[in-house]
Structures are given as structure tokens and as C-alpha cells.
Amino acid sequence: MTAEQTDPAPAGARPVAVVVDSYTTANHLPPAFDRLGVATVHVQSTPELLTSMPAPNLDAYQANFVCDTPEDTAARLEALAPICVVAGQEGPGVNLADTLSTLLNVPSNGTSLSLARRDKFLMIEALRSAGLRCADQFRSSEPEDLVAWAEARGNWPVVVKPLRSAASNGVSVCSEASEIRKAAEEILGNPDFFGRPNQEVLVQSYLVGEEYKVDMVSYEGRRYTCGVWQYGKRLVGTRNIYDRDSLCPPDRTPVPEIIAYVDAALTALGIEFGPSHAEVIVTPDGPTLVEVGTRIAGGTVPDFHDVCLGTNQADVTALAYARPQEFLSRLAGRSYRMLRHASQYLVPTTADGVVASVDEQVVRQIEALETVFRLTVKLKAGDRIRPTVDLPSATMVVHMAGDHPAALERDHERIRQLKDRVYRIA
Structure with a gap:
């Protein structure tokens, strides 16, 4: 199916779910709904597909609607009597999903706080209004105003970021005025992740402390926690580089406190339905939100998560919408099980050039390691390779699972030794 607007195939007796902007891991949603007897249709929020992410697999959908106006799109969708509208990705898809679900009178987070679920300044202010712990902040179109705020506050470093981007795009940790100016000018001089x-x-x-990601699914404000993972990061210049996510036991401190805080944060942001992906730093004062997105996590790999957690966020999302009573009775108010120790390694590089070839022998060596569940080699011959500065510029992703943490540590160290031999650089 092309990205052009098409008429849907007859849905028959099957209920229909709508996914808006099904980029990256949202491609897991159509098969998850299909396993529960629900067909899916896709809504494309932009006239052309975004190029900053892998394109949606439109062949998985009965139809693709290219949105002209929300009202016109809702009128066409209404004939299908959809059971839900789910945002597949950050960016314009979140706000469009809120609007369409409201117009179609299906389970919805509504539109009153829709902007706060995308704009990072409004997001934190919504938490402040609810009396929740949150960062101090200031926004401006003038770099000197940002510098003045930081200098008046007098507590360094500070974090500089775009208001509505994603994938750690443009995020800098700044320790002096010149770094703030440079980061702000770079942000203002370039489009965000969504163009x-x-x-x-x-x-x-x-925010000083360890950072965690928290994936949940909500229905009528009741939530299932799909997983809590601790981030490992490295500060390179002004950029915090994601390195490795490690699965946390659900009953071990500080996970229960993190889950309770995120539940309150989602309530403050009006997130009553659907998937969410939150990032939280546990400061000396307690968990504090970095940001949250109303979509399934970018690291969702269903078969990997099934092995490690007993289920996955895509399947739980489909269950909540397709069989809400089953979700509420079986999962709501509960958390994942830790069946195996697990981690996700986002492989960095300092290389800069063009990939001449991929050394398949080295790839096989990594894949043969005991705890390697899956290796994703992101580049191929002819692709440009650049030093890693954010999530998209990681060169490989390794999903690892095992019965003993020591085995993961051993194999992680071996991958670090082998990683720079995978790509031959021209």
C-alpha cells in the first residue's frame, strides 16, 4: 500500500482500531490487535511520510488515511465504528490521536491537556500545578534570556532541549553560558526530530540521580506496569549518550516508589487510556519526571519482552482496548514479572566515514554469545557512520537475556571488545 489515501477494505464483523503515525515500534500494534480479532487502519498525520524514522508498514493495515483535517478524517473513520485511536509515535500523531478519539467518542485522553502531553514545558508545569515534584525551568526564543535565567539561578549544570522533539534530539547538558548559547542556537537553527x-x-x-524508563498501559485511569528499566548513560561533551538499559526487579527499591510517582504524573497529564513511556530520575528528594510520551516505548521488542517480562506493551495495549474487562480484572494495578535478567545495549561509535562493508564473521561472533537474544545491525555498505551523539546515531542494538547477571556482564564486555570491528570504514 502506498502512502496515498485509499478506501478501506470491508471490515466485515471485525472491530477496527485506528493507529496514528505507526512509525518504529508502533509497527507491532497491527499484529497485536490482529491476534485479538481486531482489524487496524492507519492515519497519516502529515501529507508525506516523515523521513526521520523508518516508515510505517502500511501493508499491515486495511487502509491508510492521509489526514486533511481532523474533522474530515473522523467523518471517514466513523463509518468503520472504531473501538479506539492510538498514537503510534510522538510528534503530531499524539495531538491528532487525542482529537480524533474525542471526535469519534471512543476512549480518549481528551484535548484539554493534549498540548501538555507534547510540549515539555507545559508537561512539567502540569505536574507543578498538581503538586508533584518536578524540575525548575524556563523557556525563551532568545539564547541570552536562557543564559540570564541559568546565571540568576546559579546552580550548574543545566539541561537545554527543544520543546517538542524526541529521541534525545538536541538535548545538551551545559555547565557554562557559552554552552547554553551554542546549544540554543543549534536548536533554533534546525528543525526538530519531526521536521x-x-x-x-x-x-x-x-536532575542528579539514576534515570529509569517506565512503560505502562492505562484504561479508565487504571494501569499495568509493563517494565521498569534503569538507564546507563555517559556524558560526552555536552551530550548524555544512552548506553545500556537494565531490567529492574519490580519489588526492589526504588521501583515501587517510581511506579507510584509515574501513576500520579500520568493522572496529572490526563493520561487515562493507552500506552505511555516515561523517563524518571530518582533524585535525593525522590523520583522526578524527565518527560513522558503517550505511545509504546521505542525499545519495545515483543518476543524479547515476552521472554523477560511475561508479556509486552504492544499486546497489553491491544488487550486494554479490545477486551477492557479482561485487562481491568487481570492486569490493572499490577506489574510485570522479571523472568530473566535482561538489558538492551545501544552500541556507540567514534567512527566517522562511510561503511565499506559489514564483517559478518564478527556479527556471528556476537550473535553466538550466550546471552545475546538479538543483534540489530543498523548500517549497511554505503551508509554514513558518525560518532554517536543521540539515540538514532547508535550503530547497533543488542538485546540480552540470561539467568545470571554475571553472564550478561561478561558478554557485554565481549561485545564492547568486538563492536568496532563490525563495520569496515572506507
Whole structure:
């Protein structure tokens, strides 16, 4: 199926779910709904597909609607009597999903806080209004105003970021005025991750502590926690580089406190339905939100998560919408099981050039390691390879699972030794 608007195939007796902007891991949603007897249709929020992410697999959908206006799109979807509208990705898809679900009168997070679920400044202010712990912050279109705020506050470093981007795009940890100016000018001079102009820049207090990601699914404000993972990061210059995510036991401190905090944060943001992916730093004062997105996590790999957690966020999302009573009775208010120790290694590089070839022998060596569940080699011959500065510029992803943490540590060290031999650079 092309990205052009098409008429849907007859849905017969099958209920229909709508997915808006099914980029990256949202491609797991159509098979998850299909396993529960639900057909899916796709809504494309932009006239052309975004190029910053792998394209949606439109062949998995009965139809693709290219949105002209939300009202016109809702009118066409209404004939299908959809059971839900799910945002597949950050960016314009989140706000469009909120609007369409409201127009179609299906389970919805509504539109009153829709902007706060995308704009990082409004997001934190919504938490502040609810009395929840959050960062200090300031936004401006003028780099000097950002510098003045940081200098008046006098507590370094600070974090500078775009208001509505994603994938750690444009996020800098700044320890002096010159770094703030440089980061702000770079943000204002470039579009965000979704190709939209950055008109303002956000500066926030730096949250000291370990960072975690928290994936949940909600229905009527009741939630199932799909997983809590601790981030490993390395500061390279002004950029915090994601290195490795490690699965946390659900009953071990500080996980229960993190889950309770995220539950309150989602309530403050009006997130009552659907998947969410939150990032939280546990400061000396307690868990504090970095940001949250109303979509399934970018690291979702269903078969890997099934092995490690007993289920996965895509299947739980489909269950909540397709069989809400089953979700509420079986999963709501509960958390994942830790069946195996697990981690996700986002493989960095300092190489800069063009990939001449991939050394398949080295790839096989990594794949043969005991705890390697899956290796994803992201580049091929002819692709440009650049030093890793954010999530998209990681060169490989390794999903690892095992019965003993020591085995994961051993294999992780071996991958670090082999990683720079995978790509031959021209």
C-alpha cells in the first residue's frame, strides 16, 4: 500500500482500531490487535511520510488515511465504528490521536491537556500545578534570556532541549553560558526530530540521580506496569549518550516508589487510556519526571519482552482496548514479572566515514554469545557512520537475556571488545 489515501477494505464483523503515525515500534500494534480479532487502519498525520524514522508498514493495515483535517478524517473513520485511536509515535500523531478519539467518542485522553502531553514545558508545569515534584525551568526564543535565567539561578549544570522533539534530539547538558548559547542556537537553527521549526528553547535544572524508563498501559485511569528499566548513560561533551538499559526487579527499591510517582504524573497529564513511556530520575528528594510520551516505548521488542517480562506493551495495549474487562480484572494495578535478567545495549561509535562493508564473521561472533537474544545491525555498505551523539546515531542494538547477571556482564564486555570491528570504514 502506498502512502496515498485509499478506501478501506470491508471490515466485515471485525472491530477496527485506528493507529496514528505507526512509525518504529508502533509497527507491532497491527499484529497485536490482529491476534485479538481486531482489524487496524492507519492515519497519516502529515501529507508525506516523515523521513526521520523508518516508515510505517502500511501493508499491515486495511487502509491508510492521509489526514486533511481532523474533522474530515473522523467523518471517514466513523463509518468503520472504531473501538479506539492510538498514537503510534510522538510528534503530531499524539495531538491528532487525542482529537480524533474525542471526535469519534471512543476512549480518549481528551484535548484539554493534549498540548501538555507534547510540549515539555507545559508537561512539567502540569505536574507543578498538581503538586508533584518536578524540575525548575524556563523557556525563551532568545539564547541570552536562557543564559540570564541559568546565571540568576546559579546552580550548574543545566539541561537545554527543544520543546517538542524526541529521541534525545538536541538535548545538551551545559555547565557554562557559552554552552547554553551554542546549544540554543543549534536548536533554533534546525528543525526538530519531526521536521518542524523550533521557535523556543527550554532550559531546566539538572536532575542528579539514576534515570529509569517506565512503560505502562492505562484504561479508565487504571494501569499495568509493563517494565521498569534503569538507564546507563555517559556524558560526552555536552551530550548524555544512552548506553545500556537494565531490567529492574519490580519489588526492589526504588521501583515501587517510581511506579507510584509515574501513576500520579500520568493522572496529572490526563493520561487515562493507552500506552505511555516515561523517563524518571530518582533524585535525593525522590523520583522526578524527565518527560513522558503517550505511545509504546521505542525499545519495545515483543518476543524479547515476552521472554523477560511475561508479556509486552504492544499486546497489553491491544488487550486494554479490545477486551477492557479482561485487562481491568487481570492486569490493572499490577506489574510485570522479571523472568530473566535482561538489558538492551545501544552500541556507540567514534567512527566517522562511510561503511565499506559489514564483517559478518564478527556479527556471528556476537550473535553466538550466550546471552545475546538479538543483534540489530543498523548500517549497511554505503551508509554514513558518525560518532554517536543521540539515540538514532547508535550503530547497533543488542538485546540480552540470561539467568545470571554475571553472564550478561561478561558478554557485554565481549561485545564492547568486538563492536568496532563490525563495520569496515572506507
